[in-house]
Amino acid sequence: MAYNNGQTMTLNGPGGHKIKVRLEVNSKARRLILRLDERRREAVAIAPTRRQIKDAAAFAAERVDWISSRLQHLPEIVSFEEGSIISYRGKPCRLTAEGDGRLARMIPGDIPTLCAPGDPETLDQRALRYLKKQARADITRAVKRHAATLGVEYKGISVKDTRSRWGSCTADGQLSFSWRLIMAPADVLDYVAAHECAHLLEMNHSPRFWAHVATCCPDWKRLRAWLRTHGMELQAAGT
Template sequence: MFGLARTLQRSSAQRPDSVTVNGRELPLTIRENARATRMTLRIEPGGQALKLTIPRGLAVHEIDAFLTRHHGWLMTRLANASDTGPLIEIGKIVIRGVEHRIEMTGKLRGLAEETEIDGVPTLMVSGSPEHTGRRVADHLKRVARRELEQLVAKHAATLGKPVRSISYKDTKSRWGSCTSQGNLSFSWRIAMAPDFVIDYLAAHEVAHLKEMNHGPDFWATCKALCPRTNEAKRWLKQNGSRLFAVTF
């Protein structure tokens, strides 16, 4: 529930700053927009917070009523992210579209290593349990760098376009970017996506070396480099927020 008893205890002028959905208390940011004619509720990438845009001067009771009406919608949308969160609690991680069980090696040092135990894909992680998240993230960064650099080189060679640099970040919503100078940037979280989605991301940003827009010529170039472009776009739309929701 939204915790209505708690809502009633607030003063009439105090806007809600959180919403409880499926037992999770999510931070709520409210922004007024002078041009807005209605309220718009958005789940932030990763499903860890909510953003509500409202017309200027809207009464608090109208905000509360709107949130209550959209409780069911939020429950449905956020249910898909129920298996994401802190790795220490989940005990598994998806690498290149394949779910891996996380196992500790008992060793203090050493890079994480992908293997298979009793037929189950497993990521062996060294170090103390409290460092599991950082070590898994480091492994994903290595996977992203290895896969993307090969794909970028291949696609750039196809177009005959030079790449000046490639960087990796942990962005909140954007999967990649490309500057007119040939500097490409990627979210290393894409390493959790299937191979064809990683290929699409590389093709997308390389295509911008030729077309710095999202017009018909851009998409034609992107699809020429990655024939599964449409499928990959759908996959990211349906699953991308789950990758942003993982807490390392």
């Protein structure tokens, strides 16, 4: 059977339920890779070259039980809709379209409320705009602070909805971050900012790189562990 880049195949999982696997080619991959796309609720089999797509498909088929187990343990999707409870800077926050005015704002309380007045059908769009704006502000402050500590300069900051990385740094100093970090505790966001600023000195994960991270964020190991444990919960919100 011929397979193509971007194709989705269906495997039979335990109990006969269907499991979707998306096939992708990534020239940066050094080997066959199998990961989960938490938001699409499917697996992704990655091949280094087009010639190895068939091998990636077989690689996924051999691990269908593992895929099934991981998918069953994914956190529930939390939609951005009236009454939903999401995480904001690591704490619960309720969403509502009710309220006066036109601008989204945070209302204090035992459980703070993100009030984004308007049509309930488009609450998700207004809430997302608010969260992205706050994410950019928090990330920019953190990057400026860490860049000053390390004595480095960056070209720019962008906030995106990345699936596999919380942050990235290009060779020319362009930093990119996931807006979903605004849902994590503030010190976790701060760690990711420190991580990417350290890449402005070391484009690797060598001991020297981690020493730079530690200069900005001494508790980085605990914060990295938090992100690895709870990252899927952030990816499951607003999908």
